[in-house]
Amino acid sequence: MKFIEQNIQGVWVIEPSVFSDDRGYFMESFRQSEFEKFVGKTNFIQDNESKSSRGVLRGLHYQTGEHAQAKLVRVVQGSVLDVAVDIRKSSPTFGKYVAVELTAENKKQLFVPRGFAHGFVVLSDIAIFTYKIDNIYAPNHEASIIWSDPTIAIDWGISEDEILLSGKDKTGKLLTEAILFE
Numbered sequence: 001m002k003f004i005e006q007n008i009q010g011v012w013v014i015e016p017s018v019f020s021d022d023r024g025y026f027m028e029s030f031r032q033s034e035f036e037k038f039v040g041k042t043n044f045i046q047d048n049e050s051k052s053s054r055g056v057l058r059g060l061h062y063q064t065g066e067h068a069q070a071k072l073v074r075v076v077q078g079s080v081l082d083v084a085v086d087i088r089k090s091s092p093t094f095g096k097y098v099a100v101e102l103t104a105e106n107k108k109q110l111f112v113p114r115g116f117a118h119g120f121v122v123l124s125d126i127a128i129f130t131y132k133i134d135n136i137y138a139p140n141h142e143a144s145i146i147w148s149d150p151t152i153a154i155d156w157g158i159s160e161d162e163i164l165l166s167g168k169d170k171t172g173k174l175l176t177e178a179i180l181f182e
């Protein structure tokens with residue numbers, strides 16, 4: 001299992017070791033001791049899964065204040081471009097983002113720390129997205145930043161007319177209006 005810190009401190013790409021044979025493959029998708037050696041103490045308490053079709057963009061989401069969530073995300077079918085945006089006002093990388101293609105083939109995972117907005121866009125016909133979070137779902141403390149925020153200027157890798165959004169995501173706030181982290 002390889003841990004590669006990204007160009008924003010605290011954001012990690014994890015590449016599990018895959019053992020293939022004539023039956024298929026085996027891999028450890030998560031080992032707490034290894035994870036904590038690189039990323040630090042994290043207590044994941046909830047697993048989520050979503051299925052989406054090509055062009056669906058879920059994000060940019062986060063939970064505010066003490067309800068903030070760290071996420072360990074991966075794709076088990078298809079492929080997505082996954083994006084984590086630093087929205088901590090005091091961070092030297094405030095407003096900067098990491099974008100990584102996560103696919104069922106490359107088996108890459110992305111660790112998104114608390115203090116980040118997170119989202120992904122589906123690049124394959126179907127994508128099944130599964131992830132661990134370290135703080136319980138708090139619907140009254142959810143917030144969204146619009147996917148097309150001009151200050152962040154994310155290159156999603158697909159044309160705007162292909163993007164499918166929920167009603168909530170169509171009304172995400174600009175970074176300049178959003179509730180941020182210290």
Ligand SMILES: Cc1cn([C@H]2C[C@H](O)[C@@H](COP(=O)(O)OP(=O)(O)O[C@H]3O[C@H](C)C(=O)[C@H](O)[C@H]3O)O2)c(=O)[nH]c1=O
Nearest residue numbers: 048050058059061062071118119120136137138166168
């Ligand atoms: C997130 C969540 C949702 N729900 C229910 C609430 C709605 O009835 C339904 C769909 O929720 P939503 O449209 O917010 O799902 P996503 O757009 O996939 O939201 C997620 O998308 C991006 C990628 C994220 O990083 C967050 O984990 C999360 O915000 O599931 C729950 O019951 N528990 C939960 O933890």
